Amino acid sequence: xxxxxxxxxxxxxxxxxxxxxxxxxxxxxxxxxxxxxxxxxxxxxxxxxxxxxxxxxxxxxxxxxxxxxxxxxxxxxxxxxxxxxxxxxxxxxxxxxxxxxxxxxxxxxxxxxxxxxxxxxxxxxxxxxxxxxxxxxxxxxxxxxxxxxxxxxxxxxxxxxxx
Amino acid sequence: xxxxxxxxxxxxxxxxxxxxxxxxxxxxxxxxxxxxxxxxxxxxxxxxxxxxxxxxxxxxxxxxxxxxxxxxxxxxxxxxxxxxxxxxxxxxxxxxxxxxxxxxxxxxxxxxxxxxxxxxxxxxxxxxxxxxxxxxxxxxxxxxxxxxxxxxxxxxxxxxxxx
DNA sequence: CTGTTATAAGATATATTATAACATTCGCCC
DNA sequence: GGGCGAATGTTATAATATATCTTATAACAG
Numbered sequence: 001x002x003x004x005x006x007x008x009x010x011x012x013x014x015x016x017x018x019x020x021x022x023x024x025x026x027x028x029x030x031x032x033x034x035x036x037x038x039x040x041x042x043x044x045x046x047x048x049x050x051x052x053x054x055x056x057x058x059x060x061x062x063x064x065x066x067x068x069x070x071x072x073x074x075x076x077x078x079x080x081x082x083x084x085x086x087x088x089x090x091x092x093x094x095x096x097x098x099x100x101x102x103x104x105x106x107x108x109x110x111x112x113x114x115x116x117x118x119x120x121x122x123x124x125x126x127x128x129x130x131x132x133x134x135x136x137x138x139x140x141x142x143x144x145x146x147x148x149x150x151x152x153x154x155x156x157x158x159x160x161x162x163x
Numbered sequence: 164x165x166x167x168x169x170x171x172x173x174x175x176x177x178x179x180x181x182x183x184x185x186x187x188x189x190x191x192x193x194x195x196x197x198x199x200x201x202x203x204x205x206x207x208x209x210x211x212x213x214x215x216x217x218x219x220x221x222x223x224x225x226x227x228x229x230x231x232x233x234x235x236x237x238x239x240x241x242x243x244x245x246x247x248x249x250x251x252x253x254x255x256x257x258x259x260x261x262x263x264x265x266x267x268x269x270x271x272x273x274x275x276x277x278x279x280x281x282x283x284x285x286x287x288x289x290x291x292x293x294x295x296x297x298x299x300x301x302x303x304x305x306x307x308x309x310x311x312x313x314x315x316x317x318x319x320x321x322x323x324x325x326x
Numbered sequence: 327c328t329g330t331t332a333t334a335a336g337a338t339a340t341a342t343t344a345t346a347a348c349a350t351t352c353g354c355c356c
Numbered sequence: 357g358g359g360c361g362a363a364t365g366t367t368a369t370a371a372t373a374t375a376t377c378t379t380a381t382a383a384c385a386g
Binding site: 202222223224239240243262 | 375
């Protein structure tokens, strides 16, 4: 079942401490919002926390269901407004191809990202992929195209699921 | 209003003969369907033709409105089924980020594509971008990711609109 | 021509995703 | 504590997509 270690791959995976991971993301979000003078209100914070429950992309109406224990009166607009805010602050990404949302794992920087979306476990890995972005930029230049969007989504099987 | 010619850009644009362009695309579609032993039925042909009316990405319900003069009884499923077929045959692309559809300009080949989506004129340019795909493949290897999807969508301003 | 099988299309209903519009409340500044 | 803008509540509806069941047609063998 297990494939032998690939000599090309660097260090073996550090086991993922998700509690820590979420904690860091939330702390970072709080910090950034203070810095920027915008309000990470209770609802927005809760939505962000719900999104970070896993690394899977999560749907708006799923968030709605999951926030109801905390916000009994929540309506679609409640979620979409929180999402609008979080997207604007770069704290989450919208996964266009899934109509779903995922926490941004490097919220500090404005950046282009590559999103690797696993069809099996549904987790989304975010990568900077500087070289890809650079080659893309050259392609845009050739096409005379002024790119705005900054996310590239690719579906497939992640390392854990491809085994 | 006009920007001077950019010395980096190759030949000036060949004026686009859209009638020819559509004709070619439809002929190619007919040929491929015969080759593959699948049926390009009247509805499917009409939908493909409607999609090719422009190089803009077109919405399913817009197609529905536009096919009604020809197919008075058309319902959402009519369009979605035709689209499913056309997508399966690689004759059109789904633009995930717009929930819209656009004709595939190189239907013959199975291939990876870069879709340059103009925010202003809404046209979609399809490019092979071999080098981009190659660098991406290397990135996937590093991530241990087995990519399935083959389309990359980028929003921005096209050559005509950026001027 | 007729029966058989597979595929396509019609028809209805409903699920899912997202926004509009307007009212109300909250938090902050003065 | 009054005014202002941001945030949230509330209701309604728009836009996108699929499920399911029925009916029709194509293709082909006998």
